[in-house]
Amino acid sequence: MCPDNELVQNPSAGSEYRRCRHQCQPSGGVALALALLTSVLILLSSANATSVVGSDGIAKRGPEALLQDEEIGSDLEPHRDPNDEHHDNMIYVGRHACGAHHSVKESVVRQAEGDGVNDSTDAKRRLSADVDNGIKYIFGTSFDETHRDIEEEDLHHERSGADITGDIADRAHGTKTREEVLKERRHGKVDADSGPKPFGYVDTHPLDGGVVPPKVVHVDPFFMDESPVTNKEFAKFVRATYYETEAEQFGWSFVLKSFLPKAEMLETADVDPEAEDWVAVDGAYWRAPEGPGTSYKYRENHPVVHVSHRDAAEYCTWKGKRLPGEREWEAAARAGHYGPSNRTLYAWGEDDSTEAAKRSANLWGEGNFPFENHAEDGWRGTSPVKTYPPNEFGFSDLTGNVWEWMRGGKHKERIVRGASYVDSLDGSFNHAATLGARSTLHGTTSTGNVGFRCVKSPQRRTEYHWVYHDEETHGQLGVEDQYGKKDMFPQKNWEDQFEVDEDEFEPVGEKRKKRKVVKPRTRKSNEL
Numbered sequence: 001m002c003p004d005n006e007l008v009q010n011p012s013a014g015s016e017y018r019r020c021r022h023q024c025q026p027s028g029g030v031a032l033a034l035a036l037l038t039s040v041l042i043l044l045s046s047a048n049a050t051s052v053v054g055s056d057g058i059a060k061r062g063p064e065a066l067l068q069d070e071e072i073g074s075d076l077e078p079h080r081d082p083n084d085e086h087h088d089n090m091i092y093v094g095r096h097a098c099g100a101h102h103s104v105k106e107s108v109v110r111q112a113e114g115d116g117v118n119d120s121t122d123a124k125r126r127l128s129a130d131v132d133n134g135i136k137y138i139f140g141t142s143f144d145e146t147h148r149d150i151e152e153e154d155l156h157h158e159r160s161g162a163d164i165t166g167d168i169a170d171r172a173h174g175t176k177t178r179e180e181v182l183k184e185r186r187h188g189k190v191d192a193d194s195g196p197k198p199f200g201y202v203d204t205h206p207l208d209g210g211v212v213p214p215k216v217v218h219v220d221p222f223f224m225d226e227s228p229v230t231n232k233e234f235a236k237f238v239r240a241t242y243y244e245t246e247a248e249q250f251g252w253s254f255v256l257k258s259f260l261p262k263a264e265m266l267e268t269a270d271v272d273p274e275a276e277d278w279v280a281v282d283g284a285y286w287r288a289p290e291g292p293g294t295s296y297k298y299r300e301n302h303p304v305v306h307v308s309h310r311d312a313a314e315y316c317t318w319k320g321k322r323l324p325g326e327r328e329w330e331a332a333a334r335a336g337h338y339g340p341s342n343r344t345l346y347a348w349g350e351d352d353s354t355e356a357a358k359r360s361a362n363l364w365g366e367g368n369f370p371f372e373n374h375a376e377d378g379w380r381g382t383s384p385v386k387t388y389p390p391n392e393f394g395f396s397d398l399t400g401n402v403w404e405w406m407r408g409g410k411h412k413e414r415i416v417r418g419a420s421y422v423d424s425l426d427g428s429f430n431h432a433a434t435l436g437a438r439s440t441l442h443g444t445t446s447t448g449n450v451g452f453r454c455v456k457s458p459q460r461r462t463e464y465h466w467v468y469h470d471e472e473t474h475g476q477l478g479v480e481d482q483y484g485k486k487d488m489f490p491q492k493n494w495e496d497q498f499e500v501d502e503d504e505f506e507p508v509g510e511k512r513k514k515r516k517v518v519k520p521r522t523r524k525s526n527e528l
Contacts, residue, residue, distance in 0.1 A: 080459045082126040082133070087223050087456060091394050093332050094221025094458075095133045097125040126221070129460060135331050137338030139217040141210025142345045142434040150216060150340050200410060207427030208419075210436025219327050225453040227385035227396040228303035228404060229315060231296045234286060237315050246308040247285040247446040253306045254278040254447040256422065258370045259290050259381065277370045277422075278447060289448055301384040303402045303451035309414045309443040312405045312452035321454035323407040326438070328455060329417050333399070333435050335392040345434055347391055347399040352425050360388050361400030361433060362421045369422065369429045381421060381448070399433050402451035413440040420449035468514055 082094070127133035138147045202211045237243060247253040254272060257279045270280040281291040286306045288294045296302070307315075309323075316322050324332075337344050344350055348360040357363055358377040365376040373380045379387075386396045400423070403416040419433035431437050441450070 079129040079461050082128060082221065082458050085223075085458055089226050090223040090456065091226055091332075092126060092221065092223050092458075093328070093393065094135060095127045097127060129458075134218050134220045135338070136216055136218045137331055137334060138214045138340065138343055139211065139327055139330055140214030141205040141208055141212050141436040141438075142343075143205050143207055143210070143432070143436070144212050144214055147214035147343060148340045150214070200413075204438065205436070208432040208434045208436050209438040210434065211438065217327050219325070219331050221458055222324070222328050223456040223458065224324060224328070224332050224395065225455070226390070226394060228402060228451045228453045229312075230301050230385055231286065231304045232300040234304040234307070234315060235300075237318055241318060243311075243314060245285055245306065245311045245446070246444055247306045247311075250444075252280050252282045253284040254445070255281045255284050255290050256370055256448055258373075259448065261290055261293055284448075285446070299382065299384075302382045303385060303397070305382065305402060305448050305451055306446045307405075307450070307452065308446045309405050309441075311446070313407075315452075316454040319454060321456045323405055323452065324455040325408060326406040326415050326417055329398075329404070329406060330435065332393060332395050333391070333418070335395070346425075347435060354425070357425055357433075362388065362397075363400045363419070363433050364422055364424055364430075369424075379421065383421070399435065399437070402449050403439065405450065405452040409440065411443040414443045414445075415440055416450060422449055 082092070138150055140147070203213075204210060205212050254275075255278070257266060257271075257277055260266065260269075260279060260281070265281070266279065272278045272280070283292040284290065284306060286304050287296055289296060289299070289305060313323055331338075333347065334343070335347075336342075345352070346357070346360075348356055351357075354366055354376055358365070362377050362379050362383040365374050367374045377383075377388075383401055385401075388396065388400075390396045391398065398418055400419055401421055402418075403420045404418050406415040406417055409415040416439050417437065419431050419437040423430045423433045423437070426432055431439060
């Protein structure tokens with residue numbers, strides 16, 4: 001001990017202790033003991049038998065302890081801030097800092113940030129991917145009243161149980177893990193009356209075609225176009241890529257019989273056997289919506305029609321986007337009305353009168369379909385996008401005007417959502433134009449009442465994986481840490497752990513090495 005110590009008061013503890021004025025270093029024995037203790041801790045942290053309790057309260061062992069725990073393990077690349085991502089004419093749908101399932105138009109966010117309005121921007125600030133920033137809501141038909149049996153607690157029930165990352169998040173399954181629930185489904189008894197169902201089968205309501213029964217679903221955040229793709233926008237795509245739609249390749253497309261340029265065409269034209277009001281017209285495609293002699297020129301701001309599912313997907317790919325999943329689409333259409341207490345039948349509420357509908361959507365009206373359309377809403381066919389007021393999130397034409405292609409489904413049963421100008425309010429003819437309106441079409445179908453819009457997933461952090469590397473072909477590997485991330489403890493030569501044991505197919509004495517490559521992001525959303 002240093003002889004030149006001073007007595008110091010400890011005000012927090014109410015006691016005294018001695019401190020060296022010269023800040024002497026510990027003795028050699030103490031330093032050696034500290035060094036040995038540090039070495040032991042390093043060895044224990046890197047050993048396979050190490051058990052670490054992570055920030056989530058779950059014990060992890062071995063390399064998983066370093067990989068999975070953000071406070072102890074190797075640093076992952078941080079998630080990108082979703083508030084820094086903006087896309088023109090697209091609206092973000094996801095959870096915000098205010099705690100609500102909320103969406104804000106991009107222009108509003110940018111204006112608020114530019115004006116320095118901190119109170120509004122803080123409330124509208126998007127949650128990062130570090131937490132659950134997706135949306136839960138009741139998905140399905142609007143006519144089935146069983147949605148009222150779903151409690152609000154189901155919309156906010158978080159995952160729990162032995163397998164946090166894989167558990168199914170609803171009270172119906174309690175604390176069962178995903179594996180236990182799937183085992184019950186696979187090995188449970190099959191209803192002899194209904195029999196097994198094909199993959200992707202859903203029961204639908206006879207009026208609006210919506211999925212029954214309604215159920216709670218979860219979707220990841222996404223950006224979606226404010227309105228359907230217009231003729232003008234699709235024309236830019238065709239001019240840039242010389243794209244030829246499937247209607248042009250086949251030489252015909254479906255046109256509503258009351259829109260035919262000449263009445264005598266009804267005598268010779270073929271009709272759709274499943275929809276006799278639609279006639280196959282030679283030469284009809286997106287530039288000539290009703291056939292030869294018609295043009296889209298005075299309808300440049302109308303939704304593009306006579307496009308197949310493939311045509312829509314090709315356009316979205318060209319724009320760096322994709323088609324929406326139907327759960328994503330319905331989350332945007334319901335615009336925050338997600339629970340059993342505020343879920344509505346139509347986009348404008350519960351009012352099923354023509355007076356209320358004509359101010360909000362382009363539908364057929366009270367006339368007899370398909371020849372009598374009184375145009376109560378001002379239009380007999382398609383209408384320009386954004387003609388009617390947007391919903392609370394800022395999306396236009398999600399009900400009426402044109403059906404919209406969805407991602408997924410089978411080729412013979414591609415999904416369309418939203419109803420169109422030929423549909424009714426109550427389902428007395430065609431489909432009821434509710435928020436749950438849903439139908440299926442063959443993927444090659446092109447008609448005068450089907451269009452589309454695009455979505456885009458927010459950017460996420462870059463992730464990596466390891467592939468075998470041939471140094472003779474690709475060159476010598478650089479030094480990397482054990483997990484391909486920032487190392488926690490600086491150690492020499494731990495890149496040698498990438499050398500695996502000899503394979504039975506490899507020559508004796510040679511070892512295979514791995515290299516880190518960017519992991520392709522195959523998951524666009526949690527829907528598919």
